[in-house]
Amino acid sequence: MMLIAGTIPIKDLPLVAGRVKREGDTLVISGYRLPCAQGTGAMISAAQATTDYLKLAPPQVVVAGDIGEGGGSRQIYQYLIQNVARLSPKVLALHYCLPDMALARRLCRAVRECHPRPLLIADAGSMYAAKAAGLAREFDVFTPDATELAFLADGEATHPAYINRHLFCADITRVPRLIVAAYRQRSAARLLLVKGATDYIARHGEILATVAEPDVPELEAIGGTGDTITGLLSAFVACGLELHEAAIIAARVNRTAGKLARVTVASGVKQVISQFPAVFKEYLCRWSGVCSIKGGSYHE
Amino acid sequence: MQVSNGKVEERFEGGGIVLFSAVRQALDAHQVLRDAGYEARMVAPPPQLHKGCDLAVEIKLVEKPAIERLLGQKGVDYLSLGPLKAGTSQLLEIVTVTDFGRWLMVKAGNMKLTFAKDSGEIMNTSGGGCPDIPYLHAEMVGRSLTEAPRPRQIGFTLCALMLEQALLEGLRLYEGGSQR
Numbered sequence: 001m002m003l004i005a006g007t008i009p010i011k012d013l014p015l016v017a018g019r020v021k022r023e024g025d026t027l028v029i030s031g032y033r034l035p036c037a038q039g040t041g042a043m044i045s046a047a048q049a050t051t052d053y054l055k056l057a058p059p060q061v062v063v064a065g066d067i068g069e070g071g072g073s074r075q076i077y078q079y080l081i082q083n084v085a086r087l088s089p090k091v092l093a094l095h096y097c098l099p100d101m102a103l104a105r106r107l108c109r110a111v112r113e114c115h116p117r118p119l120l121i122a123d124a125g126s127m128y129a130a131k132a133a134g135l136a137r138e139f140d141v142f143t144p145d146a147t148e149l150a151f152l153a154d155g156e157a158t159h160p161a162y163i164n165r166h167l168f169c170a171d172i173t174r175v176p177r178l179i180v181a182a183y184r185q186r187s188a189a190r191l192l193l194v195k196g197a198t199d200y201i202a203r204h205g206e207i208l209a210t211v212a213e214p215d216v217p218e219l220e221a222i223g224g225t226g227d228t229i230t231g232l233l234s235a236f237v238a239c240g241l242e243l244h245e246a247a248i249i250a251a252r253v254n255r256t257a258g259k260l261a262r263v264t265v266a267s268g269v270k271q272v273i274s275q276f277p278a279v280f281k282e283y284l285c286r287w288s289g290v291c292s293i294k295g296g297s298y299h300e
Numbered sequence: 301m302q303v304s305n306g307k308v309e310e311r312f313e314g315g316g317i318v319l320f321s322a323v324r325q326a327l328d329a330h331q332v333l334r335d336a337g338y339e340a341r342m343v344a345p346p347p348q349l350h351k352g353c354d355l356a357v358e359i360k361l362v363e364k365p366a367i368e369r370l371l372g373q374k375g376v377d378y379l380s381l382g383p384l385k386a387g388t389s390q391l392l393e394i395v396t397v398t399d400f401g402r403w404l405m406v407k408a409g410n411m412k413l414t415f416a417k418d419s420g421e422i423m424n425t426s427g428g429g430c431p432d433i434p435y436l437h438a439e440m441v442g443r444s445l446t447e448a449p450r451p452r453q454i455g456f457t458l459c460a461l462m463l464e465q466a467l468l469e470g471l472r473l474y475e476g477g478s479q480r
Contacts, residue, residue, distance in 0.1 A: 068430060069337075221424050265414045
């Protein structure tokens with residue numbers, strides 16, 4: 001089971017847990033209707049589109065309302081600390097949350113006690129907290145952009161707003177050096193998917209693959225298109241693909257969907273997500289090497 | 301981590317510190333923050349950061365804009381609010397601009413804001429990882445640079461502060477400023 005956890009920008013939304021389903025442009029979780037928009041909503045939508053296409057069980061999610069004050073973030077952390085062992089997810093993907101080092105530490109302790117241990121994926125504020133608390137090596141995947149990679153590579157920084165200016169100024173050609181620095185600082189997860197003009201997939205400091213095509217530079221400006229990559233990756237991992245394969249295919253799917261949607265910088269992430277089924281139909285078999293679905297799992 | 305009455309208690313780790321010129325200000329700030337629901341604790345300033353009085357307040361650095369706003373509203377003066385680690389870099393103030401023809405994308409730290417050159421309409425915001433960022437996206441997209449709510453005023457986190465910098469640079473460019 002895949003479990004996605006993150007905040008939703010609705011101030012009074014209580015903590016909600018359950019399977020997600022999609023109704024038009026809306027996500028429905030335990031009767032609550034939530035927007036498929038930038039942030040956790042986009043990530044869940046991407047994961048749900050993947051499981052829906054593959055006819056697998058939809059993602060289990062834990063969300064809470066938070067517009068930045070931190071209350072919903074703490075509720076999510078507390079819920080996971082108390083329930084992760086019982087829920088026993090195969091994949092736990094953590095997303096938008098107010099970074100909280102102490103709670104991140106407690107969550108990692110709770111995850112260590114799970115048998116089997118879930119694969120841990122972190123993006124956004126959850127990744128910031130994991131790095132700041134020195135917990136990066138307990139995670140299987142981080143999905144930073146180039147600035148966030150510079151944050152990982154800066155041993156002193158506890159937030160991307162406070163990174164060394166020389167690291168921030170690093171252009172895309174210096175991403176490989178930042179990857180090495182992040183691993184040297186012990187601030188990188190087992191696998192990194194660095195999102196950018198070229199996407200880099202790295203493991204233990206070694207670059208395994210890059211994805212640069214199709215080139216759709218407008219995607220960088222569209223809020224939520226990094227979230228969708230993490231959602232796709234999480235779903236592919238939950239389906240049984242190897243981490244690096246899942247990362248490569250997630251990057252390709254996102255780019256190709258952007259191209260099919262003919263996005264401009266004024267597009268919304270929904271336009272990209274709406275193209276995922278078409279991309280899966282056309283390319284997923286070719287890219288993943290697994291081409292049919294029997295009994296709820298992939299088969300070659 | 302501390303053990304108290306047989307229970308394991310997690311020590312507060314905020315990563316940020318507020319320095320004051322007088323102990324009374326530090327006590328007032330601590331009370332104001334706790335009353336408003338923020339995690340905060342009184343600490344001695346580390347020697348390498350020491351200025352002002354001998355009492356400081358540790359806060360969550362990521363909440364810097366919200367805490368600055370609250371202390372300002374409550375009239376509590378302070379000397380500085382920044383990272384607890386002495387070796388930490390200064391707050392990023394570098395912005396870069398990408399030209400997309402009819403639109404410009406301004407990037408400040410981990411945040412990006414894209415607006416129409418002719419109308420100043422904010423077309424998109426992206427990046428960031430704090431929970432106020434999707435909220436700010438919903439509040440700002442579709443509004444003009446001149447009329448959109450200011451992230452510094454309605455946001456709470458360092459990501460909002462970065463978005464504020466992108467907005468200010470966007471405004472400067474929209475009003476005829478040249479790219480730096």
